[in-house]
Amino acid sequence: MDSDVMSNGDDAAVGGIAADRLRSIIERVERLEEERKALAGDIKDIFSEAKSAGFDVKVIRQIIRIRKQEPAEVEEQETLLDIYRRALGM
Amino acid sequence: MDSDVMSNGDDAAVGGIAADRLRSIIERVERLEEERKALAGDIKDIFSEAKSAGFDVKVIRQIIRIRKQEPAEVEEQETLLDIYRRALGM
Amino acid sequence: MDSDVMSNGDDAAVGGIAADRLRSIIERVERLEEERKALAGDIKDIFSEAKSAGFDVKVIRQIIRIRKQEPAEVEEQETLLDIYRRALGM
Amino acid sequence: MDSDVMSNGDDAAVGGIAADRLRSIIERVERLEEERKALAGDIKDIFSEAKSAGFDVKVIRQIIRIRKQEPAEVEEQETLLDIYRRALGM
DNA sequence: AACGGCGACACGTCAC
DNA sequence: GTGACGTGTCGCCGTT
Numbered sequence: 310m311d312s313d314v315m316s317n318g319d320d321a322a323v324g325g326i327a328a329d330r331l332r333s334i335i336e337r338v339e340r341l342e343e344e345r346k347a348l349a350g351d352i353k354d355i356f357s358e359a360k361s362a363g364f365d366v367k368v369i370r371q372i373i374r375i376r377k378q379e380p381a382e383v384e385e386q387e388t389l390l391d392i393y394r395r396a397l398g399m
Numbered sequence: 400m401d402s403d404v405m406s407n408g409d410d411a412a413v414g415g416i417a418a419d420r421l422r423s424i425i426e427r428v429e430r431l432e433e434e435r436k437a438l439a440g441d442i443k444d445i446f447s448e449a450k451s452a453g454f455d456v457k458v459i460r461q462i463i464r465i466r467k468q469e470p471a472e473v474e475e476q477e478t479l480l481d482i483y484r485r486a487l488g489m
Numbered sequence: 490m491d492s493d494v495m496s497n498g499d500d501a502a503v504g505g506i507a508a509d510r511l512r513s514i515i516e517r518v519e520r521l522e523e524e525r526k527a528l529a530g531d532i533k534d535i536f537s538e539a540k541s542a543g544f545d546v547k548v549i550r551q552i553i554r555i556r557k558q559e560p561a562e563v564e565e566q567e568t569l570l571d572i573y574r575r576a577l578g579m
Numbered sequence: 580m581d582s583d584v585m586s587n588g589d590d591a592a593v594g595g596i597a598a599d600r601l602r603s604i605i606e607r608v609e610r611l612e613e614e615r616k617a618l619a620g621d622i623k624d625i626f627s628e629a630k631s632a633g634f635d636v637k638v639i640r641q642i643i644r645i646r647k648q649e650p651a652e653v654e655e656q657e658t659l660l661d662i663y664r665r666a667l668g669m
Numbered sequence: 670a671a672c673g674g675c676g677a678c679a680c681g682t683c684a685c
Numbered sequence: 686g687t688g689a690c691g692t693g694t695c696g697c698c699g700t701t
Contacts, residue, residue, distance in 0.1 A: 327485065328488060330632055330634075334626075334634065334639060335642060337625055341618050342622070345619070351611050352612065355604055367695090368566060369601070376579075376609070386548065389545050396417060396422075397422060399552075420544075421544065424535055424549065431531050431532050442525075445517055445518055449511075454511060455665075458661065459514065461655060461658065462515060463519060478638050479645075507665060547679095550679080576597065
């Protein structure tokens, strides 16, 4: 029978191929995740260095966050914050 | 044209209402967060007690975590079965 | 000699007590965590309400965070941020 | 006055050095984060491919998660054993 | 008393 | 638009 995937002679082959495919996918992802983890470690090291040099790591993170955003976004948030503060009399 | 929210005479009223609404929201949340914090303190106390009684707090946390996860694991097993079947070409 | 905890006749009793004690600890913590979870749900509801009323939930969170801090803290962070920004020519 | 960091003649130099240092830190972190992001994109691509091949991405993630956790579970078991033994008064 | 590790919370993203 | 998921950040605790 030529039914979709489950016909006799091809079962093993197709199944085997699928299993290999699955294994390949998983292993590639795991490899990439290891690299990601390594990079995370590198970043951590840099922040340690920064701290040793007397910088405030939390503020550095803020800077990086701000640099990542659209200036308009930042402005928007600050404006709303002001409005709410005024509304509360703060 | 009386655009959406900021037209003259209603500013104060609308603003006032909005301010009250905002204040209410914030205060209710702050109240609930205090209660949450109090509960966190209670939990902490129990763990202190446990520690004093010679138990390993970290392991108790593990147990609690596991007891919480067990229902989820059931369906996880089901899906995993499916997976392995796929990997086998079934 | 009656060594610390392991002497014969008391083993069961002591063990039983310890087990009860452990069970009690775990159940009390689980109970408190349920209450915490319930409160978290309440908070979530309030934010949903806030959103429906047209407020920006993220900014409301900022407000709450600021109200929770020492004014000096806020000032400190902002000052450092300014310094770093200047140092970077931002 | 030879106060800590801000004395006259060195201000520019020290400030300049610190600014360079800060800039270096930030740029290196940003670079690494880009690499991380690129890897995340690669992983995403693989999952897209997997999905196109008919796999259930969510379940693949479960498998990867489990493969990652298994070593951890070993020591978890050990500690749990200890726990249960304690619960039994041993 | 600062440091690192751990756990909880909040945010952004993505699929539905 | 909503809900779930993964990721990043913050605070707490134990340690040195």
